[in-house]
Amino acid sequence: MNREIDLSVSTYGVARQHQYDVAILPWGATEPHNLHLPYMTDCILSQAVAVDAAERTLKNYGVRCMVLPPVAMGSQNPGQRDLPFCIHYRYETQFAILKDIVASLRHQGIRRLLIVNGHGGNSFKQMIRDLEAPLSSPEGDTKVLKSSEAPSGAGLFIAAAEWFKMASAKEFFEQPGDHADEIETSVMMHYHPELVRLEEAGEGRAKSFAIDALREGKVWMPRHWTLVTDDTGIGNPALSTAEKGRRFADACADGFARFLKDFAAVNRQEELYQ
Numbered sequence: 001m002n003r004e005i006d007l008s009v010s011t012y013g014v015a016r017q018h019q020y021d022v023a024i025l026p027w028g029a030t031e032p033h034n035l036h037l038p039y040m041t042d043c044i045l046s047q048a049v050a051v052d053a054a055e056r057t058l059k060n061y062g063v064r065c066m067v068l069p070p071v072a073m074g075s076q077n078p079g080q081r082d083l084p085f086c087i088h089y090r091y092e093t094q095f096a097i098l099k100d101i102v103a104s105l106r107h108q109g110i111r112r113l114l115i116v117n118g119h120g121g122n123s124f125k126q127m128i129r130d131l132e133a134p135l136s137s138p139e140g141d142t143k144v145l146k147s148s149e150a151p152s153g154a155g156l157f158i159a160a161a162e163w164f165k166m167a168s169a170k171e172f173f174e175q176p177g178d179h180a181d182e183i184e185t186s187v188m189m190h191y192h193p194e195l196v197r198l199e200e201a202g203e204g205r206a207k208s209f210a211i212d213a214l215r216e217g218k219v220w221m222p223r224h225w226t227l228v229t230d231d232t233g234i235g236n237p238a239l240s241t242a243e244k245g246r247r248f249a250d251a252c253a254d255g256f257a258r259f260l261k262d263f264a265a266v267n268r269q270e271e272l273y274q
Contacts, residue, residue, distance in 0.1 A: 005054040008047070008069045015066065021264035022065040022112040023105050024050045029074020029119035030087040034180035034233030036201035037188055039085060043070035045184065046118030048191045049163040049249055053116075053256035061261040065114075073097060074119040079225035083232065095127045102131060106155035112263055115160040116256070120179070124160040131158065157266060161259075167251035172244055177204055177235010183248065185237035190245030198240060202231025 003010040004018060028042030038044065047070045054065040073089035081088045098115075105113060115124050131154040169176040169183050176183050181204055189196050206229045213219040225232065266272055 020066045024067045025115045026050045026070035032232040036197045042118035046116045050116045052253035056257040057260040063264040075121040077222045077225045111156045113158045117162045128158045166255035172248040180233040181235025185240035186245030189242040204233030204235045206234040
C-alpha cells in the first residue's frame with residue numbers, strides 16, 4: 001500500500017506534501033466476466049497495473065504520479081445490457097465524467113493525464129479530441145490559443161492506453177482470448193487470487209461473425225453478446241496461472257513506467273514530435 005501514489009488509500013496529509021507530474025485515471029466497466037471473475041474486473045485490473053506502474057516510475061525515474069480511483073462507467077454491447085447488473089453508460093455520460101475530472105485537475109495545476117483503460121468497449125479518442133477543441137487558455141477566458149501555445153484545449157496533455165496492450169499477450173499466454181480469458185484471469189490470480197473461482201468458470205466459447213470482413217476486422221460493428229457467448233466469456237481461462245499473470249502485469253507496468261517518464265518531461269506540444 002503506497003499512499004503517496006494511490007489516491008484510493010491516500011490522505012490529504014500525504015498528498016499535500018508532494019508535487020505530482022502525472023495523474024493516472026484507471027477506467028473500467030461494470031459487467032459480468034464469465035462465471036468466475038468479479039463484475040468489477042476491468043476496474044480492479046486497470047487500477048492494479050496503474051499503481052504498479054506509478055510505483056516503478058517513482059522508484060526508477062523519480063517521476064511522481066497519482067493514481068485516481070477507477071471509474072466503473074463502461075460502454076456495453078447489445079446483449080450485455082440484458083444481463084443482470086451489467087450497466088451501460090452512454091458516450092455523453094462518460095464524456096461528462098471525463099470533462100469534470102479534467103476541469104478539476106486543470107484547476108489544481110496538473111498538466112498531464114494518462115487514462116489506463118481496462119474495458120475494450122471504451123474508446124477515449126473522440127472524447128480527447130472534443131476536449132482539445134476549441135482551444136482556450138488554461139485560465140478559462142475567451143482567448144483562443146494556437147495548439148503549440150498550450151498543452152491542449154483542455155489545459156493539460158491527455159493520453160490513453162489499454163493496459164493489456166502494453167505487452168504482447170502471445171509471449172505470455174497459450175490461449176489468449178478477448179474477455180474473462182486466460183489473460184484477465186491470470187492477472188487477477190496474481191493481484192487478487194481470493195476473487196477468482198476458476199473451478200466455476202465456463203469454457204468461454206464464442207461464435208465468430210459469419211461475414212468475412214467483420215470476422216477479419218476490416219469492418220466493425222458491435223457484437224450481440226448473448227448471441228456470441230453463453231457464459232459471457234470469450235476465450236478459455238482454463239490454463240490461467242498467477243505466475244503468467246505476474247509476468248504479464250510486470251511487463252505492462254514496465255511499459256507504462258517508461259512512457260510516464262517521457263510523458264512527464266513534455267511541457268509543450270512541439271516536444272511530442274521529432
